Amino acid sequence: MKDISLRAGGAAGDGIASVGEVFCRLFSRNGFYVFGHNGYQSVIRGGHVWFQARAGHDRVWSQGDGCDILYALDRATVEVHARALREGGVIVYDPEKFQVPSELVPAGTKAFPVPTLEFARKFSPQAILQNAAGMGACAALAGVPLATLDQVLTDQFRKKKDILEQNLGASKLGYEHAQREMGAIGRALPMKGGASKLLLSGNQAIALGAASAGLKFLAQYPMTPATSIMHWLADHAVDFDILVKQAEDELAAINMAIGASYAGVRAMTATSGGGFSLMVEALGLAGMTETPLVVVEAQRSGPSTGLPTKTEQGDLNMMLGASQGEFPRVILAPGSASAAFRATRRSFELAEEFQTPVLLATDLFLSEDLHSVDREELPLDYDPPSLFQVPEPTDGSNGYKRYLLTPSGVSPRAIPGQKGLNFVAGSDEHDESGHLISDVNAGIPMFIELRKKMMEKRMRKLQGIVQATAPPKLEGPAKAEVTLVGWGSTALAVRDAMRLLEERGIAVNYLNVEQPYPLHTEPIARMLKEAKRPVLVEQNFSGQLGRLIRAETGIDLPVKLLKYDGEPLYPWEIVGKVLEVSGRVAS
Amino acid sequence: MSLASAPPKTAGPALKVVYKSQTKPTWCPGCGDYGVVASVERAVASLQIPPHEVMVVSGIGCSSNLPHFLSSYGFHGLHGRAMPVAEGARLANHGMHVIVTGGDGDGWGIGLGHALHAMRRNLDLTYVVMDNEIYGLTTGQASPTSTLGQKTKSTPLGVIEEPVNPIALALAAGATYVARGFSGDPKHLSDLIAGGLKHRGFALVDVFSPCVTYNHLNTFDFFRQRVYKLENAGHDTGDLVKAFARAQEFGPKIPTGLFYRVDRPTYEDLEPALKAGPLLHQRAGIRGKDKVLDEFI
Missing domain, CATH: 3.40.50.920 (Rossmann fold)
Known part of the structure; x- marks a missing residue:
């Protein structure tokens, strides 16, 4: 398959992720499918970070193998990544910063000096502007028109006119230099035209899916790689009337979401494995009180703090067994950004229909990396249905049973505020009305039988979930x-x-x-x-x-x-x- | 659906408000918590709040069974986690009155962090802590408020930790209504709880609620001999420094009543998502659907 990959590397603080995102948009704006992988570390400044943007006329699902243009901001980048260059590849570097010894340049590839700092100085004393010159050079090598880069930069710096002018100036010099001295590389793909692809992270797809599903309440505690779900929803909270609550810890986050859901709104929390470990007890609370709940578990390398910025699928065992005792749960694990969007919406439907917790399992790779999708893959035209049967308000004399034993295991759910339907949702085992049977009734023959029935009622939901969902x-x-x-x-x-x-x-x-x-x-x-x-x-x-x-x-x-x-x-x-x-x- | 949609704190024609639950409390005979549940009932009834507009949220412990003994909406959650459930419920529908109940282990031990954060947020919650200075349901271990030197099953040689001072903590954490009651004086206690319910913002009512089975030090008699009422002592409830000073008194004289009250915007006042009313009644889904995806180009 035909594809082209641009890789940028440097230290944290060098602006590599921004460069990478621009690389992605150079192609997605021209109708290419793109994948953007951010290889970063748990530091804010220094270390080594890299970003790979891969583009193709056909769908590219991952970062792929190898790269064609390596934009190196330091020698370490050349040392680590030059070996990934494919035949005909080029290393773009500034000789003012460091030299690239020939032994680091693989056979069939070239090191191409670009005076990015010198170009930058013509417009600003800020060294970070060298990236504009560097991106210009890379765009020329990739065969992307300068107009696309101009457009991407214009959108990026819309609110900072001065900085935009500097960027446009420096990028033009870099672009013209590369075009003059080198020209497009052999693997450059012809421009495709057609509608721009959308470029978003898995977490953005989840946040969008949640908002479209009628999410009203998100409680979350920051943890990589789930954090950007909160960022996106906080940014859009006013647009969508969503309350975003940063909790004091994950224990609070999940319990807040349960409280909000009990009170009648669609609620969600999101975390990674470490935070999910703290949420485990409350997951069972949602199961026992039959409170709908969506929990995003964006996995990262464990155990313990593990590798906070690296990916893994190591938490399935935990998700399957999280919390004491047995209760019905659903685990969804979407395999693309658009699948994540759909699965998020489905999570809310299932949680509400079956009144039980749904875990949406992703990982750092899906959650944080950038995926391109067509507009049609994110259908927003959706009216969140009310999937629970609300009992009629009464004067309280008809004996409303919140946990009525039913063939499906799902009972009519009253919302606090409804007259005459008062009930207590309990974490203790309870009878159909919600009265606890854990204290003076525990072990009494009638209640031994009732405990069994309540357990079977809840667990019956699993059969319904299997029937309501599509097989793989x-x-x-x-x-x-x-x-x-x-x-x-x-x-x-x-x-x-x-x-x-x-x-x-x-x-x-x-x-x-x-x-x-x-x-x-x-x-x-x-x-x-x-x-x-x-x-x-x-x-x-x-x-x-x-x-x-x-x-x-x-x-x-x-x-x-x-x-x-x-x-x-x-x-x-x-x-x-x-x-x-x-x-x-x-x- | 008929759901509470506005804080119904206005006086209307007198309602016959019945809060008695059909479920009889399972506390030990003589437990201090009987006085507390009676005071909560009296407080909500005195304010004419209908039971379906009240949510009582609790954690785990003897006192946390309280929601079952009222006929309002209730959520009996996990040990130490009543507060975040109550916060979520209140934020989802701030048309409801939310009362949080629990014990000293639940609130000042395992759940302390949540309590402090709820206070600084100044959510409009009323938190009634039944403080018996012991762990009762687990049969008599030291609690965070047990007295220095007190012998319990987990401290047979005596407690060697300074007890938590709930009143001082609440003052420091930013609670805007800080009171202490005594279950041996239910009339006074119900007035304090009603005051908390009327107060806009976070109200703490810490209650001396003796455990007659496991705490033979902090008994009804112990408190009866020591408590006095701040309102009879010329205390200025608007003075934070003086409130702190009163909070340090725990000897031959122990203050009860209102330590401090201040008006400050509530979390609900400041949260933009609640400007249009309770979340529960707002429309869900995405507006301006065509433009939403443009940011991803």
């Missing part, structure tokens, strides 16, 4: 040499790998488990039994989805590709595994 799909050809099996963001690199394999004439398909719980056991078992060579692909050490599948279906997936180094999956890693298991290369 097999992506790719129906007949395949190898069937990859994974969940969540794994789909991204897998889809790129499948295309690379297709180009080599190797048919591969993917069992994309976007709802790990409750699992659609029968269809999954059927697909796995029909698979010629199933391979489990997960971003954790032990193959947590594989364990779940074995527990639920009895089918073991002994062939695994497991990644737990904190870096995203690269398509070539999956390609390599497929070549190995299909006997094309020795293992």
Whole structure:
């Protein structure tokens, strides 16, 4: 497949993420599909950070493998990333800052000096302006018109006219220099035209999905990589009449969301594994009080503080077992930005319909990296339905039962404020009316039986959830040499790998488990039994989805590709595994 | 749906307000908490607030069972987490009166952080703490307010930690109505709770509510011999420094009554999302749908 990748590297504080975002927009504004990967560290200044923008006429799902233009702000960037350059690639650097020794320049690639600081000084004493010159040079090498860069910068600095003029001046000098001295590289793609693609992070897709689903209350405590959900919703709180509450900790965040939901509004909290650990007890509270709740769990490398800025799918076991006792829960794990948008909306529907917590599992890779989507993939035309049956107000004499035993396990839900329907939602085991049966009634024969009935009532919801949700799909050809099996963001690199394999004439398909719980056991078992060579692909050490599948279906997936180094999956890693298991290369 | 939509704090024609629940309290005979639940009932009834416009939120502990013994809406949550549930519920529908109830372990131990943050936010909540200076439901361990030297099951040689001072903490944290009652004087206590309900902002009513089973030091007699009323002592409830000074008194004389009250904008006043009324009644979803996606170009 034809693609082009621009990579920028430097120290934190050098503006690498901004450069990377501009690189992305150079292409998305021209109708390309783009993926932007931000490789950063848990520091504010210094260290080494890099950003890769990959673009293609066809959908690019991940950061891909290798790069074509490397914009290096320091020597460390060359040392770390030059090896990723593909044939015909170019290193853009400023000799005033550092030299690039020839032994660091891979065969078939070039080091291209651009006097970015000198260009910048013509407009401003601020060194950061060198990035404008650098971006200009990179745009020329990538074959992108200067007008696109001008337009992106104009939008970025709309409110800062002086800075915009400086940027436009410096970028033009960089652009003209590169065009004159080097010209577009061989892998430059012809400009496509057509509507701009939208560029957004997985977290923005989730925030947008939540707002469109009727979210009214978000309580959150900052934690990478979930934080930007709060940022986006806080920015738009006034537009959408959403109350965004930064809580004192995750214990408060989830309990606030439960309180708001109990009071009748759609509520959500979002966190990463560490914060979710603190939320665990309250997850069971939502299950026991049958309060709808959406919790976003954006995973990062663990255990403990782990690698705060690196990705992993290590929390599935925790999400499956979080909180004492047993109660129905749903875990959704979308495999793209637009799937995250849809899954968020679905989370609210399921939480409300089944009055139970829904976990929306993502990871740093999906949540923070930039994905391009078509407008049609984010349909906002949606009236949040009221999915719960509100009992009629009464004078209190009809004995409203908040936890009425029903065949579905779902009971009519009153909202505080309704006359005559007063009830207590209790974390203790309770009877149909909500009266606790944990103290003077516990162990009395009638209440032993009632406890059993209440437990069965709640757990019955799981059957309804399985029936109300779609089983996973097999992506790719129906007949395949190898069937990859994974969940969540794994789909991204897998889809790129499948295309690379297709180009080599190797048919591969993917069992994309976007709802790990409750699992659609029968269809999954059927697909796995029909698979010629199933391979489990997960971003954790032990193959947590594989364990779940074995527990639920009895089918073991002994062939695994497991990644737990904190870096995203690269398509070539999956390609390599497929070549190995299909006997094309020795293992 | 008929849902409370505006703070119904206005006086109307007298209602016969019944707060008695069919559920009988399960507290030990003689427990201080009986006086507290009776005072809460009396307070809401005196203000003519109908039961369906009240939410009582509690945590875990003997006293946290209180919502079951009233006929209002209730949420009986987790140990130490009553406050954030109440905050979320109040922010979702600030047309409701929200009362938070619990004990000293729940509020001044495991839930202390939440209490302090709720105070500084000045949410319009009324927090009634039944302080018995002991852990009762877990059968008699030291609590954060147990007296220095007090022997309990977890401190057989005596407590060696300075007790938490709830009144001083609340004053420091920015609570705008800070009071202390005694369950042995339910009339006074219900006046303090009613005052808290009428107050716009965070109201703390810390209550000496003796545990007759596990605390043989802080008994009804102990308090009866020591408590006095600030309103009879010429205390200026608008003076924060004097309130702090009174909060340090815990010896032969122990003050009850209102320590401090100040008018300050509530969180609800300042929160832009609540300008259009309770969140519950606002429309949900995205407006200006065409333009929303433009920022992603």
